[in-house]
Amino acid sequence: NQLPSIGPGQILKDLIESDDIPVVRLDALYRQKEDSYITTLAHSIKDGVILPDLVSKKDDYNFIECRKDEIKNMILKLCEMALEKKYSYKEIQILIPMYKGINGIDAMNNMLQDVFNPLNNETNTFTHNNITYRVGDKVLQIKNNNDLNISNGDIGIIEDIIYKKGDYTIYIDFNNEIYEYTAKDFDDIRLGYAISIHKSQGSEFDIIILPMDLAYNRMLYRKLIYTGVTRAKKSLMIVGVKEALNKAIINEREEIRQTSLKEHLNKTKDINSL
Template sequence: LCTAILPKEGYDVLTDVQILSPMHRFTCGVENLNLLLQQTLNPAGPEKDEIKSGAQIFRIGDKVMHIRNNYQKNVFNGDIGFIRAITKDSVSVEYLDRYVNYAKNELNELTLSYASSVHKSQGSEYKVVIMPLSTSHYIMLQRNLLYTAITRAKEKVILLGSKKALTTAVQSNRTQKRYTLLAERLARKL
C-alpha cells in the first residue's frame, strides 16, 4: 500500500499520507507501526547517518513529530518534520518553514511519526489517512474516535483490518465519562 499502490496514485507517502492508530501498543499500534514503516520507507544503510536516543533510532530522512512545546525553539507539540542532518551530537529537522537543531540531550522531544495516534492528530489534516482497525484495540474502538480519524483526511481514507473491529467502532457510542467537577466549580463562581 505505502510502497506501491499510493505512489502509483500520485501520493507521496511521507508528506501526503498519515497512518492513525487508536493506540500506541500492540501489533497495529503506533510504536510497532513506526518501527515497521521506518524499516520499509527509510531503512538503515552504510551511507545513512543515524543517532540513537533511548530506544529510538533516528535516521536522515525520518518523519518525526515534536512531542512537547519548546518555546525557545518555537516548535510545538504535534509539529511534524523531517530529519535532514545528523552529527554525533545533534540532529537538524526541517519543519514547514524552517530548520530546527536539536542537541543529543533534546532528542526526547522527538518521536517517529510515520504513524501517530488518532488523539494526536486532532486539529491536523492529511491528503490520505490510513487507519488500522484491530480487535486488540477494543477499549478504544469507539464511533467518535473513528469519526476523528476519518475527518482528518482531505482526499482519501483507507480502513484496514477486521470487519468485527469496524462494526464495534461504528456501533459503540460510549465515551468515557469524565468526573471533573467543572459544573460544581462554575456554579460556585456564579
C-alpha cells in the same frame, strides 16, 4: 465531537457545558468535497449508523477487509503502491488507536521506516530510547516545547544529524523552519509514520490509512474513529476487521473526568449576578 485532552481535565467540554460563554457548533465538514464518501461515512459514524456499503471501494474510500495478522502486510503494500504512484510519504499518514501489539504504532513505525526512508551507507543516524533515527525520517513532537514554539502533535522531517565531541545535534524541519534539537530535547520526539489518532486531532492529511483490529479493544469508540476518518482530505483507506469498525461506530463510550471548572464558572456567574 472533540476528543478529550491526553492530559488531565476537559477544559473545552466544561466551558461549553457551563452556559457561560457563547458557543457555535460546526455541523458541516469542509475538509472533503461535498459529495465525498468520506463525508457520508463521517456523518454516519457521528450518528452511530453502520452503512450497508461500509466494505466497498469508492472514488475516495476503500475498505480492505483482512485478518488481523494480515493488516501490517496489507498496509505495507498500500504504502509501496502509493510511492510507485509518486505520492510523498509526507502526504500519507497511518493513524492507529494504540501503541502496543502487532498492529500498534510502535510495530508499524518500525516497518514503515524501511519503506519510506530506507537506510543506506551514507545516511547519518543516531539512536535514542532504542529507536534509531535517520536523516529524512518523519518525526512526531509528543510534548509542547514553549522555548521552540513547537506543539504536541506537530510533524517534522529530520534534515541533518551531526555528531561532535561526543554529543548529537539533530536539525528538524517543522513547517519549513529548521529547529535544533540537543540531548535535552530527544525525549520529545518519536517516529511519525504512524501516529495516534489523539495526536492527529487538529491536523489533516491527503491520504489516511486506518487499521482496524479487535485487539484495539477499549480504544474502539465512536469519537475516536470519527476523528481518524475526518483527518483525510483526499483518500481514506481502512484495513482490517469489519467487526472492529462496527464495534467502534456503535460504542458511545464517554470518558468521565472529575473536574470542577464548570461549577467554579457557575459560582462566579451567580456571584456576579448579585
